[in-house]
Amino acid sequence: MKYLNVKIVTFLIAVTITVVGFAQETELPNVKILATGGTIAGSASSATSGSYEAGQIGIQTMINAVPGIKKLADVSGEQIANVGSQDMTIAIWLKLANRINELLASDDVDGIVITHGTDTQEETAYFLSLVVKSDKPVVLTGSMRSSTSISAEGPLNLYNAVAIASNKEAKGKGVMVSLNDQIHAARDVSKMNTTNVNSFQSPIKGMLGGVFYGRLGFFREPNTKFGSKSKFSVDGVRKLPRVDIIYAYADMSPDLIDVHVKAGAKGIVIAGVGNGNMTDAILNAAKKAYEDHGVIVIRSTRAATGWVLRDNEFKDDKYYTVASGDLNPSKSRILLMLALSEGEKLDTIQNLFYTY
Numbered sequence: 001m002k003y004l005n006v007k008i009v010t011f012l013i014a015v016t017i018t019v020v021g022f023a024q025e026t027e028l029p030n031v032k033i034l035a036t037g038g039t040i041a042g043s044a045s046s047a048t049s050g051s052y053e054a055g056q057i058g059i060q061t062m063i064n065a066v067p068g069i070k071k072l073a074d075v076s077g078e079q080i081a082n083v084g085s086q087d088m089t090i091a092i093w094l095k096l097a098n099r100i101n102e103l104l105a106s107d108d109v110d111g112i113v114i115t116h117g118t119d120t121q122e123e124t125a126y127f128l129s130l131v132v133k134s135d136k137p138v139v140l141t142g143s144m145r146s147s148t149s150i151s152a153e154g155p156l157n158l159y160n161a162v163a164i165a166s167n168k169e170a171k172g173k174g175v176m177v178s179l180n181d182q183i184h185a186a187r188d189v190s191k192m193n194t195t196n197v198n199s200f201q202s203p204i205k206g207m208l209g210g211v212f213y214g215r216l217g218f219f220r221e222p223n224t225k226f227g228s229k230s231k232f233s234v235d236g237v238r239k240l241p242r243v244d245i246i247y248a249y250a251d252m253s254p255d256l257i258d259v260h261v262k263a264g265a266k267g268i269v270i271a272g273v274g275n276g277n278m279t280d281a282i283l284n285a286a287k288k289a290y291e292d293h294g295v296i297v298i299r300s301t302r303a304a305t306g307w308v309l310r311d312n313e314f315k316d317d318k319y320y321t322v323a324s325g326d327l328n329p330s331k332s333r334i335l336l337m338l339a340l341s342e343g344e345k346l347d348t349i350q351n352l353f354y355t356y
Contacts, residue, residue, distance in 0.1 A: 029110040029166040031073040032103050035059035037082040038117025040154040042146035054084030054117055057147050066155045072214060073166040085117025088124060090240055097131045097234050104134035111137040111165030118142045118191055121177060125186035126331045129175035129226040130338055131234045137170035140177045144197045153197055163214035173208060174226040183209040185222045190328060203305045204326050225356050232338045241340040243267035243333045247302060248278050254285035261289050267336045269298040271329040276301050276308035283319045290320035296346055300324040300332045322350045
């Protein structure tokens with residue numbers, strides 16, 4: 001009888017170990033989906049209408065519409081906002097960033113997915129890449145077709161975003177954008193088309209990787225500072241300094257600079273022609289804006305791709321201007337806002353555009 005009891009105890013221990021081991025092996029990662037609205041949450045009057053209202057569908061309805069998503073991860077949703085991304089604000093950015101940092105500081109959260117309109121998705125992604133203080137995956141997604149449209153791609157985009165956020169290979173890649181089976185780095189991606197489902201591209205550096213019905217692979221690593229290596233923080237920040245963008249064109253008037261300075265801009269980004277060029281009159285107005293008011297002017301470009309080089313056709317030091325490198329105007333604005341909020345001065349800001 002004593003021998004039999006020993007065998008029973010041994011069997012029970014073995015079963016317990018097996019069950020615990022199986023539970024550990026099958027435990028799903030915890031992914032939090034933060035919703036902000038956009039076309040992916042939009043609704044149209046008919047399935048063939050190109051006209052729709054963004055931000056009409058709640059996040060739980062969206063999750064319920066994605067077959068198999070709960071086999072990828074233990075997902076839960078939270079509605080941060082419900083707007084078309086043309087109405088995205090710095091206040092929502094700050095709320096989103098602080099919530100992400102709070103969630104990712106917990107051992108219970110393995111990754112974040114953000115549903116977002118496509119119009120300003122690249123800006124939100126780049127902002128978050130500079131202020132989220134974690135190496136855990138953060139993935140923005142959306143759609144070019146509303147939820148009620150024929151062949152709406154939102155459900156698959158959301159499915160793939162959750163697959164990325166729950167994958168260990170995505171750790172340390174920074175904030176990513178994923179639509180149309182592609183994975184892009186926040187710094188490099190741009191919306192390149194008004195309506196096409198293949199609108200998001202990284203025209204200079206190429207995409208980070210690809211994802212196909214939840215299966216993914218990465219091609220390269222991001223090569224600038226972000227995440228836990230970033231110096232920027234929005235902890236306790238309620239607003240950011242005003243930075244405006246001016247689109248350059250032939251024979252533009254220098255009083256455009258004055259208008260923005262008088263309106264309270266602390267920085268100005270010029271979407272310059274070619275290699276960040278602008279008229280002599282604008283250059284002199286930029287110089288005066290810095291000398292008289294301390295307003296820093298960034299030279300970016302209205303061209304879709306390419307680098308804005310320092311000291312190319314003129315000396316930047318002469319006009320107190322900063323060359324944006326390969327950052328487009330909207331992302332240059334974000335970096336300058338954060339730099340000014342940290343008290344950075346002209347002599348250090350140029351280096352930030354090389355490293356971030």
